[in-house]
Amino acid sequence: MAGGLENVAVKQLDQGLDVTKPDHPHTGSLSPRKRKNDDRGDQPSELQDFLHRTKLSDMCKEDQKLVVLEHNNTVSTALKELALNNILSAPLVVAPDLEDLVDPDSSNADQYAAPSLLGWVDVHDILRAFLRHLEEGEKPIPTKMLQLMTILEHEGPRFANKPLVTIMGGYDKGLVYQANSSSSLLETIRDMFLKQSGPGEDPGAQVTHRLAIFDAHGYITHIVSQLDVIRFLLNNAKQLGPLVDQTVEELGMLAGKPPVTTVDPHEPTLLAYKKMLADNVQGAAVVCADGQLITNLSISDLRCIQPQHFGVLALPVAEFLALMHHTTYVGYSVHSSGSAKHPFFVEGDGQKRSRKAAQPDVSPTSVVEAKGDGPLKPYLEPITCTVQATLRQVLELLVENHIHRVYVVDKLDKPHAIAVVTPTDVMRVISGVW
Template identity: 35%
Template sequence: MAHPEYSAARNLLSGTKLAALLRAQHVVTVKDNASVDQTLRVLAAHRILSAPVVVGEVAPPADKAPEVCGFIDIRDLLSSFLQELDLKSLADAKMLKRMRILEEQGARFAGKSIRDLRSLGSDGWFFPRAAAEKASLREIIYDGFLHHKEAKHVVFGGTRSRQVVHRLALFDTSGQLSHVISQSDVIKYLYDHIEELGALGDASIDAIGFVKGAVISVRPETPALDAMVLMEEKGISAVAVVNAEGAIIGNFSISELRTIMAEHFGSLALPVGEFLALEHGTEYAGYAIPSTGSSPRASPSEELRGFEDSQAHKFAADRNMRRRDSHPGYEVGQTLITCSPEATLHEVLDKIVANRLHRVYVCSETLVPCGVVTLTDILHKLVDA
């Protein structure tokens, strides 16, 4: 049954054509014969997570567009790398040995052609531009992002099935790709027209149903590689990093890996807290610093045992006490944007758009996560209610 408070949102989406979102843009593509290394460098150079793949064997005539095969994204590449590994042997190895193995495997993996990878999906969908421009935003969200049919025309890869996609590519009558529209673009449009969402914009995140009590998380001493395996098993693109008290101190996500190169894969052996700190240009020792009144936390590896009794720990603990009022995420170099269950949808959209986020964690007063609001969650609520 349709919820009456969603009627204004439904009217906005049904009354808006996709053409209203289109702006001139340059579409970055990757050739299907590109290596993993080349693909990672293209994505990192443009700071994007995904790109359409075009056939690269033979240069097409000037008057003919290249054939589009599908999309390639960071998650596909990392999933394929995981399948190259003997995870059981890695789990039994000490950190430095794991790092060396990952570096060696990463060097070999870098030279592979993306067309030969084991795990490929299509985190994108393709529309003729003329038809897409005439479609309502609701139709694009429902049939494009959330409930698209199996991509029978996509010939690239195919071992990963995507129930939801995060971007749509538009092609003109000559087959040239003209635009890539993402879920973020749609969310930005909704935010710019927040007054047209009616009462829904003022509804709390709790009332809308985003507070579910369970958020998949890892401890900061968990190896980054293990966090990646967990995300792959759960079919999610992020996990919360929480301390011994369950408070969130970081976010480990595919977005955090958008600039990773194959030669950096050895760093995935690091504890996830240290990995995030390294990515953000800071240092992290929080996994060994107990908060006041708590028992010491376990060190992530044998190399770090005994740290709790050292002068270095005393210095780090003192620094931690002096910085305890800092913003959430400071321990790993992040600025975490969170919200309370009482926050309104308007407030959450403001946080997402202003900070270019893909998710906002819903937390208690003690920063224990009790829900997460993703772009996909918001779009589902708006079109499926």
Template identity: 30%
Template sequence: MDEARKLLLETRVKDLSSVSSSTLVQLLDTSTVGQALQILAENRILSAPVIAPGDDGLAAGVKWPAQLPNSDIMGFVCVNDILTSFLQCYAREFGDAACGTNPFNGHGGSPFGRHRTASDAAEGGAFNGGSMLTCMRQLEAMGQRFARQQLRHLTCKGCDGDFLHSRHAGEATLLELVMYGFLDPKRRGMHEGEQQSHVVHRVAFFDNSGRVTSVVSQSDICRFLAAHVDRLGDLAEATVSELGWDCKPVVSCTPETPALEAMRLMVSEGVSSLAVVAAQSAGEAAPGADTAAAAERHGGGRLLGNFSASEMRTMTSEHFGALSLPIGEFLALENETDYVAVNRERLLSEEGLVGSPAHDFICNRLRRVRPHAPGEEVGQRLVVATGKSTFAEVVELLVKHCIHRVYVVDEREVPVGIVTCTDILRKVVEVATAAAAPSPSTSPAAAAAAAAAHRQEWHQRNHGSPRGGQEQQC
């Protein structure tokens, strides 16, 4: 594993091709949510740095690219920030009557007390037993008002990104950037006291004038690793099973779950995506396995789709009403197809049908006509891995398909794990730091103290103020 360590230590941040990128989308904090969503959708990106014009700045609305004198870097805004702020507005406006329970009560628990199931959605109607049309009208009306808000007034923003001074950070090693930039970022955000993720997915570099010069993402690091996979040693050939990635919990929902509730579930569980899975029937349990145990392990049936911010990168303010739709129909609508697979799934569990010749016919028929790739029912083409896939193969899938996660499925296409860009970075750092074994005379406490001191020194060296005066607010 010494090769992997050498690769990360010999590579400087300035050597990454993305650092010299000249195309950079930036937003003003005076931009409205509607304008920001439109710019993000047009450029098919999930996030952008937000800047505030200086006292002499007369610009209004949105600027792309924004190159203003005396501007102040405020943070990042991403689609997840906007959607989470929208959820909070919805909870404040309609409260328990519309949501069943307030998902933002500060306790961090599931907004439903348990995961939403297909039967819950079927029996409960649109959130509070009302019609889907009523909910759609509520969302559309609130969405129009929400879209007129300025980015500076969002309740959730600036959490998923870090900022480093380009002069110092450019000389840093790739190992330092991954460890302290992405996986252990300094607490920074648009406003004092704002929470930030323990892990961030993008890091922006700024110069002495406070101008953002480039943005490096986790995907950029994965792209670099894919290009140098031959230098990762044994790690490149390690399988998903050997790395323990085929038994990771996968938070899931069924196609009948309303999209708005799926969003609330992502927030409450602290995840960036949900696996959309078919409701599991007794006949779908693994051979010889207890049905309850199998359901607990897998959380549902075969993989039908993925619901995440990545799937909503083209979302605009006109889409808020569609959040009342079941997630299967919402994804199909976004991908311009029709969702009909749910009817086939119900046929498989119809009372009196299981075990009959008709049931065998349906199963055989499904095997002949079913989509050849997970996700096609909802217009997606999901990229999946198995327990036998290697680390190098998973990285290649992430890079080749420009995606942020790969689901690990078993032989029945049931998701049993998930691998994200963050998992890739963590594993590489784990291998690289393990390759530098401490001397026998160094105690674990001394090694930890040395690592903490190095982390603190790196942050102090690389987090200069974008304005050259005040330290940026947390």
């Protein structure tokens, strides 16, 4: 375990505006969260004991490479840095002025000016800010591809020159916690990753997807994401007891779920993303006219986009995905095909690909008759399961495919999505927070 974690401040970066050192007088203690029953929840005692024994420090990766963006970086610089490191997000800090700098090893180390955390910048935030930029003229966003593409190619470079600090939105909420590395995994999930929503509030809007851990000088030493927790749970599946072999239906993971956000494969990609932002989701099911699930459109599909490429957001969703992932969309001919095995995407050279479904209740692919025998790229195959999939199988799908959404479908052949299971759902189940 790297040093500097004996006394740390943990910040809800998805919702925060500033960093507080461990001795800050206004830093709050861990606040109580909604429980299913009593303080220990109604989960098996073995699971609760395991979650209490496991510490926040167990989630921290050794030698983790950290990327930090500064407030005066431009959007263009941020997108390049994110793409270079193949990541979607990074902390945003205000670097101290030169006159504020003090050698941390000197006798004045207590006055050392560390960067001040503003929040978190990710591609999701940049997309939201770009939409606001386009709507500043109070003109509706065009729906015709060529007209929209012209506007995007003109406005993209202008938007890219904006400093990151100017795109921080009002949706960031200041909420700071003080803790140390001995905080239990149960506390971390209940009081940091999950947050009780008030009456009439959307519970999803209060969820934190990542935490930053700071050393005594206020420098970020580690970042722990929801997926890090999910990976840890899978590696310790035996500790989850009988819960891990119960189905998503038995666990009540589908109860009260909102309708699945869907987009048409032929609508402009930017408008599809706008719909996702309105629904406060980071992924949408791409479905054909009869509701069949074709693939998934995600914020992660923007992972390597650059300002000079913003024009591609005018493309239809399916063509955008094919372009970004070096495949070919053949769905325009699917309506005239009588074959139930007709694929929507094929490899760029026109050869069809296939992958085997690993388990009867879990299918990371649609199997097609193929000339080739290699896998279709997994980010174009919707990752799905049925209501009979177990928690263990869901954990495996999330971790092995490095995704945050598993579609629960009615059937594996020509599936229709009925719900989405996310890492947040898993953490609610194991911690007893709803």
